[in-house]
Amino acid sequence: MPGALLLTVLLAAEPAPADVAAGLPAVKVQDLHYGDVLFHFYQAEHFEALVRLASYRDQGRLAAHARDAELLRGGLWLSLGQHREAREIFERLLADPATPAPVRDQAWFYLGKVLYAAGLFEDSERALRSVAGELPAALAPERQLLLAQGLMYRGRFDEAVAVLDGWSGAPEWTAYAQFNLGVALVRAGRAERGLALLDGVGTLVTENPELASLRDKANVAIGYAQLQAGRPAAARLALDRVQLAGSQANKALLGAGWADAAEGGYRTALVPWLELHGRAVQDGAVQESYLAVPYAYAELGAIGQAVEYYEQAIASYDAERVRIDESIAAIRAGRLLQAALATQADGRRGWFAQLADVPDSPESRYLYHLMAGHEFQEGLKSYRALDAMAKNLTTWSASLGAFGDMVETRQQALAARLPAAESRLASVDIGTLNAGRDALRARFEAALAQRDVTALATAQERAWLDLLDGVDAELAAHAGDASLDDAREKARLARGVLMWRLDEAWKVRSWEAGRSMRELDAAVYDARTRQTASSRARQGAPERNAELGRRVAAVAPRVADLAARVESAKSAQERYLADIAVGELQAQRQRLDEYSVQARYAVATIYDRASAQGSAP
């Protein structure tokens, strides 16, 4: 019996999914677009991050982070559950001899994780053990956990224990591994070692709500295992450690009652069982308490109360069966998923707290219990993914119409603007500009070579020079006239002063002129580049527009085709989930039938005994 119990009690637990690539080292961004991907990735927007990463990669915008980006891409595929794509990327990175050691180690780790998720535990272990250096702090404990669990699934418990014993990291990770290993050991018939491991988790001191929930689960597992082993006191000890408001509370209360009852403490057993009695009847533990309470009263000799509670139980089971039938009808009518999608349950923490508050309607009443099942959870996750895909495709479908209009409008505008643009471009003669610049440069270089200070004279100085040339010419015409000697001297002096000034300014002016020449070169170059670019743009514009039109036209059927396939998969997934839910509810209904028969039988037995003794119960 303990074996049978534990096979069902002890289920593997996993920590809430962490960011798949959260352990990536902090990257000093060298490509802004890589930073943009990280911006979405760090906000757990994995789909958006992956789309941007794939786009930027194809656009060649991630050159500086090529390998980091590949590692991240693999991690993002993995986080979306696309193991094949993730595996291909990690294997490609590992096959590349240029991949640096830290990236290689992380690729081994993620490959190990992918293989583990695919159930290929030997390959996974090999990959995880290929990590040669130190992994980032966020990944190292997960590696240990994966190693231990992989060994555990292969029945190599002692090695799994050794892996965990060697771990001295944060308890957040080891607690899950300890729990799972404890479970596996108990299931393998090594109860003592298994219970010791479970006890380690059951006595954890933690403020972390997730760990507190795991602690509860460990204590419930210990409690039921000890109960089955005929050690009610040890069972009670563990069950008393379970939080009263947690998701395990009902099971713990029921077990605590059984522990008391096993030691003959029916009166004390009534305390937890009556507490359960007031709770929501769709819970299995509560349903069982409806039988346990009258049983305890009967054992205490309070036969009247026992009958009363058995009758209450029968009525409650009948009412519950009606409600289950209503729920089955609601699920068949397709209302279950609306209720499920209305909750924000995404597989992370908070599911159960949130589900405890869902409206008590036929479609949502049993969500809490359905979501406890792995198969339903996984199915719902896929349904949510399909729903998100459908919404994404609807949005794109609307945008594509606008894209088509845009291409058409642009084609019309281009046709209207092209003649004017061509005429403006034609009016700019780059050849003349070049020739003018070249002539100017020749004059400047000649002046520099001959140190012709007059070449850089200002307009005023130029006028003075011209004036002096005129005066000199006039004086030369009257070369023999001694009365003009004084004027000659003044003209000579004036030219000397002017030349002195020009000479003095030469250095500064020649430097400034050189700079102006360089600016002119740049301006001419810009003009030429822009003209070439404009000309190319003008020539390529109709082709580019046509190309965009072709791309819009080509992508539209892809969107339509995918949308149809997603809708069909959604319907199939919906049917699949409804089947699981209905199957589960039918099993519950059958259980209630059995409980009801047991209650009726117990009442009949009491009446038989009473009539045999000649008294009313």
Add this chain to the structure above:
Amino acid sequence: MNGMHSMRMTIQALLVQVSMLAALAPASAQEAAAPGADRSALDAEVQELRRQVVDLNRDLFMLEEDLLFPASTQVAVFVSMDTGTFFQLDSVQIKVDDKEVANYLYTARELEALKRGGVHRIWLGNLKAGEHEIVAFFTGQGTHERDYKRGATLAIDKGVGAQYVELKISDRLRKLQPEFVVRVWE
């Protein structure tokens, strides 16, 4: 006595049920079966669809950018920050040629992403070739929770290719002040 015997049988039956009940333990996120043990055809279909939807989104993302923001006129403005010790960012406003093009209020989650090395593409737009002025206003809290508003201006000469501008908020340790650096990426 026969009745009591039956009752005990009932208890035994109940305990079996207890075990069934415990199997529904909500804390177990995973089935007892090993991971990867069951992959239905439906799961395979979902995987295939997701791969194709990601590929399609990639193509559409690039198509949208090519269509709305062709490289010849594209300008993108990015916001990045380091530890943010001296400045707690609230919002960033961007003006291009005196016209407001973006006014973004950051959530705590986004700020955390920025501090971890993420870079936010705050504006993607089109500008003609030539001179333009980009002004960014950063609003937030400085040291001692004092309201803080700073502006940074950048003159860019838009060429024929796409142009990227980074607005970086960093800590200037020597002055215990935030620093706002504007950088144009080639």
